[in-house]
Amino acid sequence: xxLYYLRLAVKSLRATPGLTAVTLLAIALGIAVxxxxxxxxHVFAQDPVPEKSDRLFNVRxxxxxxxxxxxxxxxxxxxxxxxxxxxxxRGMDPEVPSTGVAxxxxxxxxxxxxxxxxQAGVRLCxxxxxxxxxxxFAHGGGWSRDVDLSLEQVAVLSYEGNxxxxxxxxxxxxxxxxxxxxxxxxxxxxxxxxxxxxxxIINNAFGRPRDVFxxxxxxxxxxxxxxxxxxxxxxxxxVPRDDPEVFFMGTEMTWIQFWVELDPADRGQYHxxxxxxxxxxxxxxxxxxxxxxRVSPVMEWLAIRQVNxxxxxxxxxxSMLFLLVCCLNLTGLLLAKFLAQSGVLGVHRAVGAxxxxxxxxxxxxxxxxxxxxxxxxxxLAGVILRVVDWGAPDFIIRPELFRLDLFTLxxxxxxxxxxxLVSGLYPAWRACRIAPALQLKLQ
Amino acid sequence: xxxxxxxxxxxxxDMVQTRALDHLSLTVEAGEFVAVSGxxxxxxxxxxxxxxxxxxxxxxxxxxxxxxxxRLGDVEQSAIRNAKIxxxxxxxxxxxxxxxxxxxxxxxxxxxxxxxERRRRIEKGLEEVGLAxxxxxxxxQLSGGQQQRVAIARALAGDPKLILADxxxxxxxxxxxxxxxxxxxxxxxAGTTILMVTHDPGCAAQAHRQVHLMDGRLIDIREExxxxxxxxxxxxxxxxx
Numbered sequence: 001x002x003l004y005y006l007r008l009a010v011k012s013l014r015a016t017p018g019l020t021a022v023t024l025l026a027i028a029l030g031i032a033v034x035x036x037x038x039x040x041x042h043v044f045a046q047d048p049v050p051e052k053s054d055r056l057f058n059v060r061x062x063x064x065x066x067x068x069x070x071x072x073x074x075x076x077x078x079x080x081x082x083x084x085x086x087x088x089x090r091g092m093d094p095e096v097p098s099t100g101v102a103x104x105x106x107x108x109x110x111x112x113x114x115x116x117x118x119q120a121g122v123r124l125c126x127x128x129x130x131x132x133x134x135x136x137f138a139h140g141g142g143w144s145r146d147v148d149l150s151l152e153q154v155a156v157l158s159y160e161g162n163x164x165x166x167x168x169x170x171x172x173x174x175x176x177x178x179x180x181x182x183x184x185x186x187x188x189x190x191x192x193x194x195x196x197x198x199x200x201i202i203n204n205a206f207g208r209p210r211d212v213f214x215x216x217x218x219x220x221x222x223x224x225x226x227x228x229x230x231x232x233x234x235x236x237x238x239v240p241r242d243d244p245e246v247f248f249m250g251t252e253m254t255w256i257q258f259w260v261e262l263d264p265a266d267r268g269q270y271h272x273x274x275x276x277x278x279x280x281x282x283x284x285x286x287x288x289x290x291x292x293x294r295v296s297p298v299m300e301w302l303a304i305r306q307v308n309x310x311x312x313x314x315x316x317x318x319s320m321l322f323l324l325v326c327c328l329n330l331t332g333l334l335l336a337k338f339l340a341q342s343g344v345l346g347v348h349r350a351v352g353a354x355x356x357x358x359x360x361x362x363x364x365x366x367x368x369x370x371x372x373x374x375x376x377x378x379x380l381a382g383v384i385l386r387v388v389d390w391g392a393p394d395f396i397i398r399p400e401l402f403r404l405d406l407f408t409l410x411x412x413x414x415x416x417x418x419x420x421l422v423s424g425l426y427p428a429w430r431a432c433r434i435a436p437a438l439q440l441k442l443q
Numbered sequence: 444x445x446x447x448x449x450x451x452x453x454x455x456x457d458m459v460q461t462r463a464l465d466h467l468s469l470t471v472e473a474g475e476f477v478a479v480s481g482x483x484x485x486x487x488x489x490x491x492x493x494x495x496x497x498x499x500x501x502x503x504x505x506x507x508x509x510x511x512x513x514r515l516g517d518v519e520q521s522a523i524r525n526a527k528i529x530x531x532x533x534x535x536x537x538x539x540x541x542x543x544x545x546x547x548x549x550x551x552x553x554x555x556x557x558x559x560e561r562r563r564r565i566e567k568g569l570e571e572v573g574l575a576x577x578x579x580x581x582x583x584q585l586s587g588g589q590q591q592r593v594a595i596a597r598a599l600a601g602d603p604k605l606i607l608a609d610x611x612x613x614x615x616x617x618x619x620x621x622x623x624x625x626x627x628x629x630x631x632x633a634g635t636t637i638l639m640v641t642h643d644p645g646c647a648a649q650a651h652r653q654v655h656l657m658d659g660r661l662i663d664i665r666e667e668x669x670x671x672x673x674x675x676x677x678x679x680x681x682x683x684x
Contacts, residue, residue: 011541347537347538351553352550352554353521354517354518356517357521435498436497437488
């Protein structure tokens, strides 16, 4: 009977094209706004690495001065750690996969005479970065842990960096000139843009991927002269920068996001180890504040950093209220239509349709109009997302971040079916409750 | 075919109470053609609605085809309407969005018959009422007489035991009304019981029996002889059903 009801619904909708158009418009508008806002929220709030987000931990230590306030959420330690703390944490026993994450820039020189040098984005990280964050290699692979110390001049290119430098393809073994030095390409990543870019949530949560990945300690290479970019905080005394080793091992400047990979069951044990490290630093006269270290899994870290801003949730709430208003309008339209058709319903009742049949019939019609309206709403949501995408600054939000995708489409249809059900229940109930004798008089 | 015993139906509003059927008792035998007449407000339509299980009643008993249908639920009543009763209305009551074929198809859909059987019955029904060539016409493309024929085809498609006709010729000119009456008599002669509400004495006279209603009460029952009608083609077609 479902197909028959569907056929009746199509005929009923075609019989009243004006009312159908208004109804579709009401649903489309009602669906488009919350779909767009939910889609935006999805981008901000989704788990970027669901298969291992409980195994990757951001580590922070309370290294801030006792007498000055830290500019961050109350009760939280600094969002970064200092270079020397990264070295200290990486040296803890037992050793676990770990990486520092920071950003820099440098002029890169593409191959070919016509190509212009450009300022390339550099991701500074350790060897474990690629396996920890599941970076997909199209060609080659990452460097070994030895290279983290030996600073062999090797690099990994992102998909985008490889496009800019070599026009794509397998560039493994080729040389790339960065500043005045030449690096050998060890690997090229396939397109990879976790959303959000959780390993660098502070400086590049939704931006373009960096072009080149270099072993972290190249930051200390004066000849290479990387320009460090990104947020940093410092409370300590000025340390001379003439000798990078002295500077980085002496400064209290925090600028590195530090990650480890652990079995979730080992989190507490690792946290204790971090606390022990902090106590050793206290003995050295550092870390004047009480112990307040953090070992935060991915989603907890994203929540602390409010990657999904509270404003987005408010937007979702307002858009849901808008949908509710549209549903109320829809209820009114459907009620008017069904009551106007009560004569036809009377005929159905007279020839054998039960109240339940009429109720289901009307709901099918509601769901049909809701589904079509939902698809229109999804298209409209796609337009809204394009406008948002177009309006967002490229250096914060990478192009195509907000777009009509399967998630958006499924959400639009799901919301539409829910709206159709909610809006249609009362009109359908009223339609089936009218006495058939009265309905026939109205025919 | 049907037996009503002391049936009472009262319409109530906050201010007024109107007794539409007042201890009405009536027996209609299978195969009878009964005309129900009476002035406006006498309870004819209420009587027909109660008979067709389109309306409830307050007191009394109602036996249809040997079964007490006085206090059945909606699903059972709907199933009985679908299986045993066919309706023909003054205003034809065709569904305007559906073509002739689909209008006749409606009761068969609720019966749950397979597509092949439905098609057979629809084509046969339309042939019987002389509208086989109009299956894909919309009701608005048909004359009043043709629309009423479609309504009769729809009523007959489910092979009912009882046809309830509410002023079936009320919206038709006299020639067309005559055709419709011939059609109904053909149906009746094939064995289907017909209960017809009418204002028209001419139509009423063509029934086996006339029932007169006044203020919800049965005040007169007259047996009539069935006039000779030109129903040969229709009755043979109906008999073939």
